[in-house]
Amino acid sequence: MANSLVNIQRSVSCEIQNSWDFLVDRLDDVDLHPMGAKDVLVKILAAPINPSDINMIQGTYAILPDLPATGGNEGVAQVIEVGSQVTSLKTGDWVIPKDAGLGTWRTAAVLSEDDVISLPNDIPLLAAATLGVNPCTAYRMLCDFEDLKPGDSVIQNAANSGVGQAVIQIAAARGLNTINVVRDRPEFTQLSDRLKVIGATHVIKEETLRRPEMKELFKTCPKPKLALNGVGGKSATELLRHLQVGGSMVTYGGMAKQPVTVPVSALIFKDVKVRGFWVTQWKRDHSHDGSAFRDMLDELCSLIRQKKLTAPVCTEVNLQEYRRALDAAMQPYTSAKQVLIM
Amino acid sequence: MANSLVNIQRSVSCEIQNSWDFLVDRLDDVDLHPMGAKDVLVKILAAPINPSDINMIQGTYAILPDLPATGGNEGVAQVIEVGSQVTSLKTGDWVIPKDAGLGTWRTAAVLSEDDVISLPNDIPLLAAATLGVNPCTAYRMLCDFEDLKPGDSVIQNAANSGVGQAVIQIAAARGLNTINVVRDRPEFTQLSDRLKVIGATHVIKEETLRRPEMKELFKTCPKPKLALNGVGGKSATELLRHLQVGGSMVTYGGMAKQPVTVPVSALIFKDVKVRGFWVTQWKRDHSHDGSAFRDMLDELCSLIRQKKLTAPVCTEVNLQEYRRALDAAMQPYTSAKQVLIM
Numbered sequence: 001m002a003n004s005l006v007n008i009q010r011s012v013s014c015e016i017q018n019s020w021d022f023l024v025d026r027l028d029d030v031d032l033h034p035m036g037a038k039d040v041l042v043k044i045l046a047a048p049i050n051p052s053d054i055n056m057i058q059g060t061y062a063i064l065p066d067l068p069a070t071g072g073n074e075g076v077a078q079v080i081e082v083g084s085q086v087t088s089l090k091t092g093d094w095v096i097p098k099d100a101g102l103g104t105w106r107t108a109a110v111l112s113e114d115d116v117i118s119l120p121n122d123i124p125l126l127a128a129a130t131l132g133v134n135p136c137t138a139y140r141m142l143c144d145f146e147d148l149k150p151g152d153s154v155i156q157n158a159a160n161s162g163v164g165q166a167v168i169q170i171a172a173a174r175g176l177n178t179i180n181v182v183r184d185r186p187e188f189t190q191l192s193d194r195l196k197v198i199g200a201t202h203v204i205k206e207e208t209l210r211r212p213e214m215k216e217l218f219k220t221c222p223k224p225k226l227a228l229n230g231v232g233g234k235s236a237t238e239l240l241r242h243l244q245v246g247g248s249m250v251t252y253g254g255m256a257k258q259p260v261t262v263p264v265s266a267l268i269f270k271d272v273k274v275r276g277f278w279v280t281q282w283k284r285d286h287s288h289d290g291s292a293f294r295d296m297l298d299e300l301c302s303l304i305r306q307k308k309l310t311a312p313v314c315t316e317v318n319l320q321e322y323r324r325a326l327d328a329a330m331q332p333y334t335s336a337k338q339v340l341i342m
Numbered sequence: 343m344a345n346s347l348v349n350i351q352r353s354v355s356c357e358i359q360n361s362w363d364f365l366v367d368r369l370d371d372v373d374l375h376p377m378g379a380k381d382v383l384v385k386i387l388a389a390p391i392n393p394s395d396i397n398m399i400q401g402t403y404a405i406l407p408d409l410p411a412t413g414g415n416e417g418v419a420q421v422i423e424v425g426s427q428v429t430s431l432k433t434g435d436w437v438i439p440k441d442a443g444l445g446t447w448r449t450a451a452v453l454s455e456d457d458v459i460s461l462p463n464d465i466p467l468l469a470a471a472t473l474g475v476n477p478c479t480a481y482r483m484l485c486d487f488e489d490l491k492p493g494d495s496v497i498q499n500a501a502n503s504g505v506g507q508a509v510i511q512i513a514a515a516r517g518l519n520t521i522n523v524v525r526d527r528p529e530f531t532q533l534s535d536r537l538k539v540i541g542a543t544h545v546i547k548e549e550t551l552r553r554p555e556m557k558e559l560f561k562t563c564p565k566p567k568l569a570l571n572g573v574g575g576k577s578a579t580e581l582l583r584h585l586q587v588g589g590s591m592v593t594y595g596g597m598a599k600q601p602v603t604v605p606v607s608a609l610i611f612k613d614v615k616v617r618g619f620w621v622t623q624w625k626r627d628h629s630h631d632g633s634a635f636r637d638m639l640d641e642l643c644s645l646i647r648q649k650k651l652t653a654p655v656c657t658e659v660n661l662q663e664y665r666r667a668l669d670a671a672m673q674p675y676t677s678a679k680q681v682l683i684m
Contacts, residue, residue, distance in 0.1 A: 254606030264596030267618025276609025276617035
């Protein structure tokens with residue numbers, strides 16, 4: 001059976017070749033691996049282009065696959081056929097990768113049953129395709145660093161990013177206030193309105209962090225226990241200034257490509273805790289205890305069904321047009337996430 | 343009785359007057375407060391000049407008393423007389439302050455019983471006078487941030503400071519390796535030898551942190567789980583580089599007057615935890631549960647009796663010569679701690 005599969009189905013994948021120094025990508029026809037007893041054949045339905053995918057192609061990411069490699073670390077697929085010893089999945093199931101590095105920018109793949117985790121297929125396709133990285137990052141950062149209770153506050157920069165929007169929505173569903181910092185831009189008011197519609201309590205520009213308006217804001221909103229930093233540099237230092245005594249700042253990205261600078265007095269006298277979070281590592285640390293991942297996905301899917309968590313604004317692009325999607329994903333101030341549709 | 347005490351004993355105190363902007367100190371005769379039923383009259387025996395005392399005089403410290411104020415936050419005193427309702431102390435007991443701000447640079451004081459904690463008087467005077475800040479800081483940082491087991495490593499800068507020397511000794515008593523970073527200086531070899539005599543595993547210069555020698559060092563010594571930073575700036579960033587995945591850096595001082603700069607990748611991919619420690623806050627947080635402070639002092643005194651923990655090199659200066667001691671304490675590269683003797 002495995003052989004016939006190879007013959008009847010060919011995978012089209014966006015492949016990265018040669019050096020990591022620059023992007024050398026092309027669309028290739030690749031034979032599928034023969035299927036083993038514990039493998040599943042999946043059809044990839046949709047796969048986003050995340051900033052970390054770009055970093056991986058550029059060779060600047062913490063994990064790099066052997067070359068040539070298929071790009072893409074996230075996406076949703078449908079099980080087409082299961083091996084004879086597969087127990088956790090059946091034909092028709094939706095699945096997402098358990099770990100980074102799977103190579104999701106392709107039409108089909110033969111994967112080990114253990115490489116994927118199932119997802120209910122009653123949620124929107126784009127929500128499923130973008131669930132495994134950003135909402136999971138947002139969810140864990142809101143759970144694992146500070147004990148947040150309804151009425152508490154969270155401050156974050158990059159509030160318009162995929163993680164940022166998930167933070168706003170998950171926090172709102174829990175009754176948490178969010179103070180959302182975005183870079184100034186001509187359409188600031190529209191962006192602010194859009195983020196408030198999905199649950200943001202406050203939306204402010206970076207420069208407001210240094211202004212007396214913040215005092216006004218904190219008259220009605222408690223100082224944040226948790227700061228989420230996807231930027232680094234000055235922006236991170238400004239977040240720290242507004243943190244409660246004993247609060248935590250968690251860094252999950254460094255868009256500004258500058259380190260996090262922490263005043264000594266904030267560490268000693270304000271007891272701020274400066275931490276980092278990487279969802280890939282979290283998944284690896286919890287790979288032998290599937291229930292934590294399962295529980296998180298169940299809760300996130302429940303929020304999606306209640307329309308409390310939606311996919312970020314996405315631009316759907318056919319896999320054949322992947323190069324245009326990559327170009328768009330690398331533009332600054334991109335609000336829409338590029339999602340490859342197979 | 344209280345009145346007669348005021349008459350028979352006058353306190354000579356080194357007092358800080360007027361503005362925090364610059365040091366305006368003088369030696370004054372000050373009447374003692376009348377004694378209450380829960381007060382004790384103490385004779386101060388010895389009180390060190392710590393960097394934080396200087397910062398307090400300069401007005402740059404996190405806590406500043408109302409002016410005019412008596413300088414000094416640490417020291418050992420002997421109980422001369424106890425009020426009628428005092429239960430925890432008796433005449434002859436040695437005591438040290440429970441909190442900062444007591445003003446120890448004086449010959450005598452009437453204090454509340456609750457302001458002080460007793461100390462066995464079978465340890466050397468200088469060890470007692472310098473026990474409450476630096477060894478307590480070292481002890482807590484070694485206990486409260488990482489679960490260190492014999493054979494584990496700790497890296498620290500400012501290894502020749504009061505805290506640094508206490509870290510070396512307490513760590514050695516627990517079977518921990520210490521990698522001790524000091525600034526280069528003409529007498530580096532003598533300093534290195536002296537720190538090794540008190541238990542340092544490795545003593546290296548700051549620039550060595552950036553050199554291939556570190557690889558050699560880590561062939562025989564595990565990478566540190568804990569980094570202790572009393573400097574800030576580049577020195578702190580260099581410590582971070584050598585930390586184990588998931589390790590913690592604890593900042594307790596900022597001699598370089600530069601912030602702690604943390605690469606985003608160290609936070610996200612190495613999961614380093616950047617924290618701060620302030621022994622004054624710890625004491626306040628534990629003031630209603632005296633047992634943690636008592637247990638720590640007991641363990642430190644036990645190490646002192648076993649000669650595993652000694653006072654740092656001290657220069658004893660008569661209180662009348664306080665100005666010379668302050669000048670000496672403000673010199674860079676000062677190895678000897680100035681201790682006022684009353």
